[in-house]
Amino acid sequence: MKISVIGTGYVGLVVGTCFAESGNDVVCVDNDERKLKMLKKGESPIYEPGLTDLLKKNIGDRRIVFTDSLEKAVENSEIIFLALPTPQSEDGSADLQHVLAVAKRIGKLMNSYKVIVNKSTVPVGTADRVREIIGKETSQEFDVVSNPEFLKEGAAVNDFMKPDRVVIGTRSPRALALMEDLYGPFVRTGNPLIVMDERSAELTKYAANSFLATKVSFMNEVANLCEIVGANVDLVRKGMGTDARIGQQFLFAGIGYGGSCFPKDVAALLKTSKDHQHTLQILEAVENVNKRQKQIIVEKIKAHFQGKTKGLTVALWGLSFKPNTDDIREAPALSIIVALQKAGVKIRAHDPAAMAEMKRHIGGSIQYYDNNYDALKGVDALVLVTEWNDFRRPDFERMKSLMKQPVIFDGRNIYDPKVMEEKGFVYYGIGRSRPAGKSGN
Numbered sequence: 001m002k003i004s005v006i007g008t009g010y011v012g013l014v015v016g017t018c019f020a021e022s023g024n025d026v027v028c029v030d031n032d033e034r035k036l037k038m039l040k041k042g043e044s045p046i047y048e049p050g051l052t053d054l055l056k057k058n059i060g061d062r063r064i065v066f067t068d069s070l071e072k073a074v075e076n077s078e079i080i081f082l083a084l085p086t087p088q089s090e091d092g093s094a095d096l097q098h099v100l101a102v103a104k105r106i107g108k109l110m111n112s113y114k115v116i117v118n119k120s121t122v123p124v125g126t127a128d129r130v131r132e133i134i135g136k137e138t139s140q141e142f143d144v145v146s147n148p149e150f151l152k153e154g155a156a157v158n159d160f161m162k163p164d165r166v167v168i169g170t171r172s173p174r175a176l177a178l179m180e181d182l183y184g185p186f187v188r189t190g191n192p193l194i195v196m197d198e199r200s201a202e203l204t205k206y207a208a209n210s211f212l213a214t215k216v217s218f219m220n221e222v223a224n225l226c227e228i229v230g231a232n233v234d235l236v237r238k239g240m241g242t243d244a245r246i247g248q249q250f251l252f253a254g255i256g257y258g259g260s261c262f263p264k265d266v267a268a269l270l271k272t273s274k275d276h277q278h279t280l281q282i283l284e285a286v287e288n289v290n291k292r293q294k295q296i297i298v299e300k301i302k303a304h305f306q307g308k309t310k311g312l313t314v315a316l317w318g319l320s321f322k323p324n325t326d327d328i329r330e331a332p333a334l335s336i337i338v339a340l341q342k343a344g345v346k347i348r349a350h351d352p353a354a355m356a357e358m359k360r361h362i363g364g365s366i367q368y369y370d371n372n373y374d375a376l377k378g379v380d381a382l383v384l385v386t387e388w389n390d391f392r393r394p395d396f397e398r399m400k401s402l403m404k405q406p407v408i409f410d411g412r413n414i415y416d417p418k419v420m421e422e423k424g425f426v427y428y429g430i431g432r433s434r435p436a437g438k439s440g441n
């Protein structure tokens with residue numbers, strides 16, 4: 001099939017590449033010259049495991065091309081995916097300016113029947129708005145479909161190739177037939193393609209992300225209570241998660257959720273409900289708990305050093321909002337850096353993939369090291385921010401010899417408190433019972 005994808009970011013590039021991999025002819029459009037230059041050479045502008053190989057292969061097979069020409073894309077495709085950014089506006093709503101502006105231009109360029117697919121995460125009613133905007137510009141027949149994306153950064157290619165489910169929001173049999181054909185190769189092992197109306201599809205995406213955010217905030221609250229009452233959140237998690245009704249996933253306590261999706265999607269769903277004079281009380285709490293949780297490590301650092309933080313140097317291991325991505329949008333590292341700098345702390349950081357992104361974002365206000373051990377030289381403490389595999393089994397003796405003070409604040413609970421104590425570290429995790437002796441909690 002001939003398809004185009006408008007916006008080749010974390011979602012659009014994966015979607016375009018995976019559709020090309022299943023034999024379609026794909027035109028990817030972006031207005032970022034830097035990205036286009038890299039993509040045309042077969043280089044991925046984002047860090048995503050498995051993506052570069054697939055990209056190179058499909059460029060080589062001439063099934064995927066990159067351009068800044070929306071005209072070329074619209075004219076030559078029957079299905080047009082919008083994978084454009086929908087960032088958070090000041091009032092919490094999803095900013096639809098990119099989606100609506102591109103929809104208008106597509107309307108003007110329509111030369112035959114086309115399906116315009118909202119792949120971006122957009123509030124309820126956006127498919128109707130896009131339909132209205134395009135309808136004003138063309139007399140050609142078209143359909144607008146809501147097809148929210150559920151991929152996870154860090155496992156995006158696999159998630160797209162083998163989705164748990166595909167949600168198609170449309171009431172048009174003609175559009176549905178095309179979408180079923182396109183997605184056929186991805187759902188042939190029995191994973192469902194769920195068909196619904198556009199509004200339900202739009203809400204499904206927000207409800208799914210908000211529920212996952214709820215799980216994270218709930219466990220973080222349980223972890224904080226564990227510290228107060230002397231329980232261990234690791235054990236509580238195991239005891240809870242083995243109940244099939246609860247499930248084991250997404251129950252890890254930590255320093256709050258971040259990324260390009262959960263924070264803005266929770267805010268946007270809250271705004272949607274407010275716009276309809278409704279309050280989502282649980283979700284309001286989820287958001288508040290998360291904001292507080294992002295500061296929990298800084299509070300622990302301040303408490304350990306009894307408020308005397310000015311002049312300290314702290315190492316951060318991990319900057320991305322989660323492992324296996326270079327995405328730092330809304331990453332806990334950002335708020336930790338701001339709070340530590342405000343407290344007069346110097347920061348030495350290492351991340352396996354996200355240092356270039358962080359530099360682009362905050363510049364040289366922190367020091368970056370290509371090697372995680374180099375970041376430890378002379379520091380008063382280490383903060384484990386992102387649970388990259390690279391950090392799970394480090395050489396603790398080497399760490400201790402490099403650090404001025406052997407203090408670890410483990411924001412992801414990847415180290416064993418007992419082992420840390422045996423190795424001579426003062427160790428702080430999240431929601432773990434206080435081991436005997438000098439370690440914290």
Ligand SMILES: NC(=O)c1ccc[n+]([C@@H]2O[C@H](COP(=O)([O-])OP(=O)(O)OC[C@H]3O[C@@H](n4cnc5c(N)ncnc54)[C@H](O)[C@@H]3O)[C@@H](O)[C@H]2O)c1
Binds near residue numbers: 030083122149260
């Ligand atoms: N990142 C994720 O994990 C994820 C998962 C599911 C859904 N989503 C949703 O998908 C959408 C895209 O997210 P993303 O993370 O890929 O964003 P992104 O910022 O990484 O990518 C968006 C791309 O669109 C391009 N763009 C902006 N305006 C354009 C225009 N007028 N013409 C052509 N290109 C333009 C940008 O240059 C950028 O490359 C958002 O709505 C997001 O909520 C994201």
